[in-house]
Amino acid sequence: MLIDEKITRKIATLAKIDLSEQEIKEYTKDLNNILKWMEELKEVDVSNIKPVTSITENKLYERDDISHAIYVEQEKVLLNAPDKVGDYFTVPKVIE
Amino acid sequence: MMSEYNAKKIKSANDEWEIIIGLEVHAQIITNLKLFSNGAAEFRKEANHKLDLLDIGLPGTLPVINRMAVDQAIKTGLALNATINKRSIFDRKNYFYPDLPLGYQISQFKDPIVSEGFINIDISDSKTKTIKIERLHLEQDAGKSLHDQSPDKTFIDYNRAGVALMEIVSYPDLSDWEEAGNYLTKLRSILRFVNTCDGNMEEGSLRCDANVSVRKPNEPLGTRCEIKNLNSIKNLMKAIEYEATRQVTVLEGGNKIIQETRLFDTNSGKTKTMRSKEEAHDYRYFPDPDLLPLELTDKRIEDISKTLPELPDDLKIRLLNQYGLSAYDARVISSDQGTTEYFEVLSNNRDAKQAANWIITNLFGKLNDSGKSIKDSPIDAKELGKLLDLINKQIISNKIAKEVFEEMFTSGKSAATIIEKKGLKQISNTDEIEGIVDKIISSNEKQKKQYQSGNTKVLGWFVGQVMKETKGQANPSVVNKVIIDKLKK
Amino acid sequence: MTNIMNADIKNIIKAIANKEYSVEELVNDFIKKIDKLDKFNLVSEKLYDEAILQAKKADAKKKEDRLPLEGIPIAVKDIFCTEGNKTSASSNILKNFKAPYESTVTQSLKNAGAIIICKTNMDEFAMGSASDTCNLGNVINPWTKDFSKPLTPGGSSGGSAGIMAASGACFSLGTDTGGSIRQPASFCGVVGIKPTYGRCSRFGIIAFASSLDQAGPFTKNVEDGALALTHMVSYDKKDSTTSMEKMPDLFKNLKNGVRGLKIGIPKQYDIEGIPSEIKDLWNKGKKILEKLGAEIIDISLPHTKYALPTYYIIAPAEASANLARYDGVKYGYRSKNKFEDLNEMYCKTRGEGFGKEVKRRLLIGTYVLSSGYYDAYYLHAQKVRRRIIEDFDNAFNKIDLILTPTAPSDAFMIGEKTEDPISMYLNDIFTVPSSLAGLPALSLPGAMSDNGRPLGLQLIGNTFCEDLLLRGAYAIEQEICFKNEPPLGNL
Numbered sequence A: 001m002l003i004d005e006k007i008t009r010k011i012a013t014l015a016k017i018d019l020s021e022q023e024i025k026e027y028t029k030d031l032n033n034i035l036k037w038m039e040e041l042k043e044v045d046v047s048n049i050k051p052v053t054s055i056t057e058n059k060l061y062e063r064d065d066i067s068h069a070i071y072v073e074q075e076k077v078l079l080n081a082p083d084k085v086g087d088y089f090t091v092p093k094v095i096e
Numbered sequence B: 001m002m003s004e005y006n007a008k009k010i011k012s013a014n015d016e017w018e019i020i021i022g023l024e025v026h027a028q029i030i031t032n033l034k035l036f037s038n039g040a041a042e043f044r045k046e047a048n049h050k051l052d053l054l055d056i057g058l059p060g061t062l063p064v065i066n067r068m069a070v071d072q073a074i075k076t077g078l079a080l081n082a083t084i085n086k087r088s089i090f091d092r093k094n095y096f097y098p099d100l101p102l103g104y105q106i107s108q109f110k111d112p113i114v115s116e117g118f119i120n121i122d123i124s125d126s127k128t129k130t131i132k133i134e135r136l137h138l139e140q141d142a143g144k145s146l147h148d149q150s151p152d153k154t155f156i157d158y159n160r161a162g163v164a165l166m167e168i169v170s171y172p173d174l175s176d177w178e179e180a181g182n183y184l185t186k187l188r189s190i191l192r193f194v195n196t197c198d199g200n201m202e203e204g205s206l207r208c209d210a211n212v213s214v215r216k217p218n219e220p221l222g223t224r225c226e227i228k229n230l231n232s233i234k235n236l237m238k239a240i241e242y243e244a245t246r247q248v249t250v251l252e253g254g255n256k257i258i259q260e261t262r263l264f265d266t267n268s269g270k271t272k273t274m275r276s277k278e279e280a281h282d283y284r285y286f287p288d289p290d291l292l293p294l295e296l297t298d299k300r301i302e303d304i305s306k307t308l309p310e311l312p313d314d315l316k317i318r319l320l321n322q323y324g325l326s327a328y329d330a331r332v333i334s335s336d337q338g339t340t341e342y343f344e345v346l347s348n349n350r351d352a353k354q355a356a357n358w359i360i361t362n363l364f365g366k367l368n369d370s371g372k373s374i375k376d377s378p379i380d381a382k383e384l385g386k387l388l389d390l391i392n393k394q395i396i397s398n399k400i401a402k403e404v405f406e407e408m409f410t411s412g413k414s415a416a417t418i419i420e421k422k423g424l425k426q427i428s429n430t431d432e433i434e435g436i437v438d439k440i441i442s443s444n445e446k447q448k449k450q451y452q453s454g455n456t457k458v459l460g461w462f463v464g465q466v467m468k469e470t471k472g473q474a475n476p477s478v479v480n481k482v483i484i485d486k487l488k489k
Numbered sequence C: 001m002t003n004i005m006n007a008d009i010k011n012i013i014k015a016i017a018n019k020e021y022s023v024e025e026l027v028n029d030f031i032k033k034i035d036k037l038d039k040f041n042l043v044s045e046k047l048y049d050e051a052i053l054q055a056k057k058a059d060a061k062k063k064e065d066r067l068p069l070e071g072i073p074i075a076v077k078d079i080f081c082t083e084g085n086k087t088s089a090s091s092n093i094l095k096n097f098k099a100p101y102e103s104t105v106t107q108s109l110k111n112a113g114a115i116i117i118c119k120t121n122m123d124e125f126a127m128g129s130a131s132d133t134c135n136l137g138n139v140i141n142p143w144t145k146d147f148s149k150p151l152t153p154g155g156s157s158g159g160s161a162g163i164m165a166a167s168g169a170c171f172s173l174g175t176d177t178g179g180s181i182r183q184p185a186s187f188c189g190v191v192g193i194k195p196t197y198g199r200c201s202r203f204g205i206i207a208f209a210s211s212l213d214q215a216g217p218f219t220k221n222v223e224d225g226a227l228a229l230t231h232m233v234s235y236d237k238k239d240s241t242t243s244m245e246k247m248p249d250l251f252k253n254l255k256n257g258v259r260g261l262k263i264g265i266p267k268q269y270d271i272e273g274i275p276s277e278i279k280d281l282w283n284k285g286k287k288i289l290e291k292l293g294a295e296i297i298d299i300s301l302p303h304t305k306y307a308l309p310t311y312y313i314i315a316p317a318e319a320s321a322n323l324a325r326y327d328g329v330k331y332g333y334r335s336k337n338k339f340e341d342l343n344e345m346y347c348k349t350r351g352e353g354f355g356k357e358v359k360r361r362l363l364i365g366t367y368v369l370s371s372g373y374y375d376a377y378y379l380h381a382q383k384v385r386r387r388i389i390e391d392f393d394n395a396f397n398k399i400d401l402i403l404t405p406t407a408p409s410d411a412f413m414i415g416e417k418t419e420d421p422i423s424m425y426l427n428d429i430f431t432v433p434s435s436l437a438g439l440p441a442l443s444l445p446g447a448m449s450d451n452g453r454p455l456g457l458q459l460i461g462n463t464f465c466e467d468l469l470l471r472g473a474y475a476i477e478q479e480i481c482f483k484n485e486p487p488l489g490n491l
C-alpha cells in the first residue's frame, strides 16, 4: 500500500474536498492502483535531464503598463457571485 | 579612543544571548496595472472596481506579465547590488483563502528574478555593516478581507489582488532590533531613490515580516519565529526586542521555542501566536504552465542600469568628499532624495556645513513638528538660502535668523520682508556701536577696571549689555572689537 | 440542394453565395436536426435565437461584405466561454455560470462569420475518455444501434464529435489534452485535429491542464478541417503560451499527395492485446501510403510506454491548481448545506460541486505535488516528458509524419470502463505521447470494426507542420473513401 486512508484524508483536506467515508475508501483504493502504475516511471534514467517547464519556445510577451486600461464592466464583476453585499463578495466569517 | 561597536544582546543572570534576525519585505511596485492583469494597481475606495477578469479568477483567464513591473524589479535588484538572473520562472503557490482569487499565488520560488545582493547599514557614524540579501522575487499581492463589516460575514475586495509585489528577503545577518530598523530604513530609502515603491508603511505599500531567533554565543542557531505584518519601523523594532526577550525567557525556563507565526499587538507591545490550530501549510509550488520563463537580455539590464539615480551610499561619499560634511550630516542628508536636492540648492555658493546644519537642526525640527515632508516645506531652499546670505553678510545675527526662520515657516514670507517689517537688521555700523559702547563703559567703571586688571571674562558681560541695548541686532564681532579697543584705552 | 447539411463547407459557402440557400434556411435546417438528436444528449445549451438573429444579419449583408465563414453554423464544446451564454464545462460547480467574455478561438470564428448554434456536452472539465462524467448525463454515440446498450462517443469532447457524426453542424469545436479530440473523432467516424500546442489561444477556454490543452475542430473531412483550423489559430497576447510561428497555408499543398514523404511507424505502438482489426487498419494505412509513393520507415519511440503514467501525473497536478478557483466565492456553485466556517464552505462546495472523476484527479494532482512527493512524481514526470519529446525529435530528423491507430478499440459501451479508472486511462495510449510533446496530430476515419463502429487512424506531425499533417491525411482520406454514416434512420 502506497497510501492509506489517513493520507487520502490529508490530501482531501489540502484539496479542500469533503469526502464521505465511502469515498475515502474508494479513492484510497484507486489512488493506490494509480500510484502503483506510476511506479514504472522509476525505470527511466533521467540523470542530467532538465525537467520540462514549457513547451512553447517563444520569448515571454510582456504587456505595456498603460495608464488607462479597459476594465471589466462593473455590473459583470459581481454578476455570478453566490453571495454579496453591496460591492463586496462575502464568505462565512473568518476568525483571525 | 573610539568605542567598539557591539550589537545589543539579551542579558540574563548567567548568560548573554545573541539575536539573529532576517527580514522579509513585501514592497508594492509602482505601476499603473497589476502584475499579470489589466486591473488598476492604484488604491481606490470603491471595492471591486477597475478589475480585470483575472482579478476575480474567472475560468479561462490567463496571466500576462507587465513589463514595467519586470523593469522595476530589475532596477531595484541593481540598486541592491544584486545579480539579475537572466532566466527566472514563475511558480504557483497553492493555498485557499478568499482574498486569493485563483486558489494560488503566482510567485517565484526556485528561480527568482534577482538574487544575492546586499545593503550597507550605518551602525555608527564611522562604521557600516553589510547585510546580505538572499533574493528578490516578483509575486502577486492578495486582495483584502474585511472582518469587521458584519457579524457573520467576511467581506472580500479584490482591488489589491494581483498588484505587483517584490518580496525582498535578507539573510539572517541582523543582530539586534536597531540594526533591523536601520536595514528597513535604508531599504526603504533605496526603494524611494529608484522610485520602485513609495515605501509607505502605514498604507501597506511596504510590509515587513521578521524571523527572529536567539542563541548563546558559538552555539548553533535556535528555532525561529516569524512575526508577520509589521507596519512601521518602530513596531518592527519593538516587536523584535519583545520577541527576543520572550524567547530567552522561554529557553531559560527550560522550555523549547516552537517554530510558529506570531503577530505583534501594538497595544500591548507583545507578540502572540497567530492561529493556534493552523493546519500545516503545503504550498505545492510548481512552475506556472500558463507562463513561460522570463528571459532578460544583457542590453535590457544595461539600459535599466543607466537609468539608476545616484544611490544613498554613493551620494553619502560624495557629500563627504565634495562638501566636507561630517559622517553624520552626510548620512542624514543622503537618506532621502528630497533632502539631498534641498541641500544641493541651499549649499550652492554657500558654506555646505552651515547648509547641512540648518537643514538638520532647524528645518527638520519644524517639519517634524508640523508633520510635513521636505518636499512640501513652506520654506524652499532658495528662500532659506537668502536667509543664510543675510547671516553671512552679517546683516542679521544667527539668533535673529532663527526668529526670522520661525516666522518664515509659519507665514511663508521671505526673510527680507520679515526683517524689513520688524526692523531686525543687524547693526554693523561702527559709529553707532561705538556710541552705545562708550555709554555703557562710562556707566560701568567697576567692570572696566576689572577688565583692565586682567579679568578678561568681563568682556562677555559687556557684549551682553550691548546686545541687550540693541535687542540683539548689533553685529557681535563688531561689538567685540569695539569693546576691546575702548577698554584698552 | 436537398442534402446541404452533408455538403462540404466550401460548397455550402458557395450555395449561400449563389443564393441557392439562405443562411436562415441553413440555420433552421440544423436546428431541426439538432432537436432530433436530443436522445443522444450531445447538447448542453441551444443558442437558436441568437443563431437565427445572426443568420438574418448574414443574409442582409451585401456580397462584398461577406466574411469567409459567413453564416456557417458551428457547435462549440461547453469548455469555451462564449459571452452571455452558460458555460459550465459540464460541471455542477459551474452550473448556471454565465461567461462575461468570449474565448479568443470562438471570437475569431465569429469574426470570420461563423454562427454558434449550440454548446456541446463533454466530460466534466474535460477529464474523461467516454463523456460519461457530464453533469447533464451520459453523452451517447450516434453510431449506437441498440439503445439498451448505448455506445460512448469517446471523450472528453464527446458532444462535439457526436454532433459531427450526425451532421448537426458544419463543424464543431473540441479541446484535446491527452486525446480528447482524436479519440472521440475515432469513435464517431469524423476528422478531429489537434494542432501544435500554442497554435490556438487558450484564453477563454476553461483550463484542465495548461501545458497540454489545445483547441481543435471536428469536421466531416480533411479539407473542412483545414478551413476550420485556419480560422481558429492565432498568436494571442492574452495567452503567453501561444506561438508566434506563422501558420503555413493549409490549402497550398493539401492535394499534392505524399510521394517522397517519409512515414514513421513506431514499433512501440504495436502493443500486445490490441484487436487485430486495429492492426489491420494500421496496415491498411501503411499500404495506402506506400502505394501513393511514400516511404515507410520503422522508427523507435523508446519512452512510449511511460507516456500514460507521465500524463496522469502532469495533467492532474496542473488541474489541481487550475480548479482551485472553484471555491464558491466569486462565481459558480456554493453548497446550500449549513457550514460552520469558511473551511467547511470550501470543502462542502467542492465536495458537492465536483464529480467523481474530477475529485479523483484532484486528489492525484494534489498528492503528486505535495511536500515529500514532488520530486519523486511531478519533477520526475517532467523529466520523463523531456525524454518523450527527445524521442519524437530524433524521429522527426528522419521522417515527415508518424502513422498509428488513434485508439486501442472501437467505441465501447457506456459504463463498461467506468469502474476501473486505469482501463479508462488506457484509451489514450496512442494519443497521449504526442500531447506531451505538443505535436500536431489528427484522427481520420479509416475503417469499420467488426461490430460496425468506426475506427480511426492517427497521423502525428512535427511541431508547426500542420500543412504536412493535413496533406498526408487528405491523401489517405481520398483512398479510403470512408462513406459510412451512423444508423440515424429517418432523422
Ligand SMILES: [Mg+2]
Binding pocket: B024, B167
Ligand atoms: Mg514569504
Ligand SMILES: [Zn+2]
Binding pocket: B026, B139, B167
Ligand atoms: Zn511573499
